[in-house]
Amino acid sequence: MNRQTTSAPVLLVEDTVSLRLVYRAILTAAGHPVDLASSVAEGLALFRTGRARIVLLDLVLPDGEGLALMRTMLAERPDTRVIVLTAHGSVGRAVEAMRAGAHDFLVKPVEEARLLAALANAAAIPVARSRSASAPSLAANPIAPAFIGGSEPMARIQAKIDSVAKSMATVFITGESGTGKELAALAVHGASPRANGPFIALNCGAIPQELLESEVFGHMKGSFTGAISDKPGAAQAADGGTLFLDEICEMAPALQTKLLRFLQTSTVVPVGATRPRKVNVRIVCATNRDPMDAVRRGQFREDLFYRLFVVPIHMPPLRDRAEDVIEIAETALARFAQEEGRSFEGLSPEVRALFRRLPWPGNVRQLLNVIRNVVVLHPGGLVTPAMLPEALFLQEDLAPPLPAAPGPAPAAGSLPEDLLSRPLAQVERLVIEAVLARNGGSVPRAARVLDVSPSTLYRKLESWGAKAEG
Amino acid sequence: MTGTLSDWDPTDLRRIISLAGPQDGVQILHHLRADLESARETLLSALAARDNPTLRRASHVLIALCGTAGARSLHRTAEEFHGHLLQGTEATATALADRLAEGVLGLSALISDELARWT
Numbered sequence: 165m166n167r168q169t170t171s172a173p174v175l176l177v178e179d180t181v182s183l184r185l186v187y188r189a190i191l192t193a194a195g196h197p198v199d200l201a202s203s204v205a206e207g208l209a210l211f212r213t214g215r216a217r218i219v220l221l222d223l224v225l226p227d228g229e230g231l232a233l234m235r236t237m238l239a240e241r242p243d244t245r246v247i248v249l250t251a252h253g254s255v256g257r258a259v260e261a262m263r264a265g266a267h268d269f270l271v272k273p274v275e276e277a278r279l280l281a282a283l284a285n286a287a288a289i290p291v292a293r294s295r296s297a298s299a300p301s302l303a304a305n306p307i308a309p310a311f312i313g314g315s316e317p318m319a320r321i322q323a324k325i326d327s328v329a330k331s332m333a334t335v336f337i338t339g340e341s342g343t344g345k346e347l348a349a350l351a352v353h354g355a356s357p358r359a360n361g362p363f364i365a366l367n368c369g370a371i372p373q374e375l376l377e378s379e380v381f382g383h384m385k386g387s388f389t390g391a392i393s394d395k396p397g398a399a400q401a402a403d404g405g406t407l408f409l410d411e412i413c414e415m416a417p418a419l420q421t422k423l424l425r426f427l428q429t430s431t432v433v434p435v436g437a438t439r440p441r442k443v444n445v446r447i448v449c450a451t452n453r454d455p456m457d458a459v460r461r462g463q464f465r466e467d468l469f470y471r472l473f474v475v476p477i478h479m480p481p482l483r484d485r486a487e488d489v490i491e492i493a494e495t496a497l498a499r500f501a502q503e504e505g506r507s508f509e510g511l512s513p514e515v516r517a518l519f520r521r522l523p524w525p526g527n528v529r530q531l532l533n534v535i536r537n538v539v540v541l542h543p544g545g546l547v548t549p550a551m552l553p554e555a556l557f558l559q560e561d562l563a564p565p566l567p568a569a570p571g572p573a574p575a576a577g578s579l580p581e582d583l584l585s586r587p588l589a590q591v592e593r594l595v596i597e598a599v600l601a602r603n604g605g606s607v608p609r610a611a612r613v614l615d616v617s618p619s620t621l622y623r624k625l626e627s628w629g630a631k632a633e634g
Numbered sequence: 635m636t637g638t639l640s641d642w643d644p645t646d647l648r649r650i651i652s653l654a655g656p657q658d659g660v661q662i663l664h665h666l667r668a669d670l671e672s673a674r675e676t677l678l679s680a681l682a683a684r685d686n687p688t689l690r691r692a693s694h695v696l697i698a699l700c701g702t703a704g705a706r707s708l709h710r711t712a713e714e715f716h717g718h719l720l721q722g723t724e725a726t727a728t729a730l731a732d733r734l735a736e737g738v739l740g741l742s743a744l745i746s747d748e749l750a751r752w753t
Contacts, residue, residue: 180695182665186702189654189662224694251694251716272694273701273709276646513717546720 173197174283175216177207177233178249179226183272187220190276196283204228211237211244218286219246220270223257231261238265245286249274262502271494275314277322278491311347312495313488317480321348328475329355334427336472337450339479342529345450346410348477352448353406361405366398369411377419378435380409381426387436399432403443412449412472413458417465424468447472482524482531489519489531496532497547500539507544514549514622522556549607550622557608557618593628596621638708638737642744647704651752660752667745670699674738681731689731690719696734703745708737 174191178184179202191198199214201207204227211219219237223230234246245267250258258269268282311318328335329352337345346365353363371379382397399407409415415423426432427447431440449472451458458464482489493511501508511519524530534556542551583591596614600621603609607625611618651659673695680688693716700709711734718727 180669180698182662182669183698183702185654185658185662185665186650189650189658193653224691251697272698274698276649509720510717512721513714516713516717546717 172215172217173199175199175219177201178222194280204233207233221246222249247282258498277314277319313491315485315488325351332446334472334474335448337477340481340527341452342527343479344528345479349408349448358405362402363406364398364402365408367410369414373416381432382434384434384436402445406446409449413451413453413464420465420468427471482527490516496535500536504539509546512546512548515547550619638711639740641706643704663749667742670738670742674735705741
């Protein structure tokens, strides 16, 4: 957990007494002095007489709109960072606040880790500011470089990052694709004394092996065909900062030897150079494979592994991060909606239930893609299952089975007399409800039985006002 | 314990109490109970008056309070209730409101027990 003392107090404007006291307890324990206000009038008075640079602001206040208060504050002191506090279902208002200049927003109930992370961001901890524009890099994460979600596994990771960041120790990050390994590397860099230095990311799996040595260590003019000028490598570009080597297990054995030498001597020898150059670089590396398995298979040097595997950090898959899936989805929805100029109210209960149930094999990246898809293809409103990409429902087969719900089973064999005397629309509804009941309320499974798409069923259920189980 | 409180987990709440210290911690619990009871009363009276804006405000407060108190299922019920208010599915919202009000009553009792631990 970040523990820091800011000289200027944080202004907290929240009208629910117990929540105000809870947030104050968290902030005070983390070393932040706090000014408390419970209304627009009180908040504005304290803002004008105090020195607060960061404001935690509830959007619903008894004597007026938090948004109006924020606008006044930003007009008077534009460098103020306002973090708005909002409830689930009011994400649309949070987006409005972001458009009006809010620095960030937090969805209630606000967890300790998330609150402190938002505050650390607002206090301008220089995370990721130093990424070199010219350096090879993974695709930029569309979400701001701070972890979203206060689940227990992520709180442990944050605590580990906080403690390891101050040292020079090499960090080895493992985890499935899409779990945020580069984000973790950025967090290590951002919380380290090297935060003002460069952060250079290199994907060892994405660069042809014959070019990788030149990318890592650089080359001299004329050292090979096409080397038309001297070029510093990533290791040199990261001098004074952090070099992030992603997919490290994909590195060819010959280059592994050179990397080991670099780690042992802190010197680089560009391709074609005769003299080594001293650099001061912290190494963070990552892989989505089991590195020990790569060692056992002889694909990764054991001595290099032990040199790198000093502080291991394992990024948990999204399916193990409990409610984080909802927090990430809501945050992404707000941010993407802001980018696309759309207005969404949040996720429907059915979508939330589905998101909690899905296995998310592509992890956070997959979730972000789903939300992006929704935002791009729909004008706004509450996100319902019918708005989700159909491929998502196929994953339900991978999810744990639902308990069978009690309900009337459809008639087998001959058609009952009762059915034959009803209008077709009613028959359709009865059949769909019966198939749903037989399939434990699972819309995708019922859709397969009925040979229609899940979104067709969701649309019908919505039109009947029925509650689908996802 | 009612169904919506069977998974009540006071771990985070107790951590906040310990961060606040015994005196402020007890204040937090006192106010948490009072805020829960006040939001419940608002919920019930707004429900009787079919006052949707007030119901939405009450559900906002209850989402935050139940989540902060560690009542996970009740928190989800509050979220669901809020979702149905937005969707205008009144019958489901009313049924959920009853469940929510009953759960909040139980949660208040649990907070009272918690208070007794600290006083």
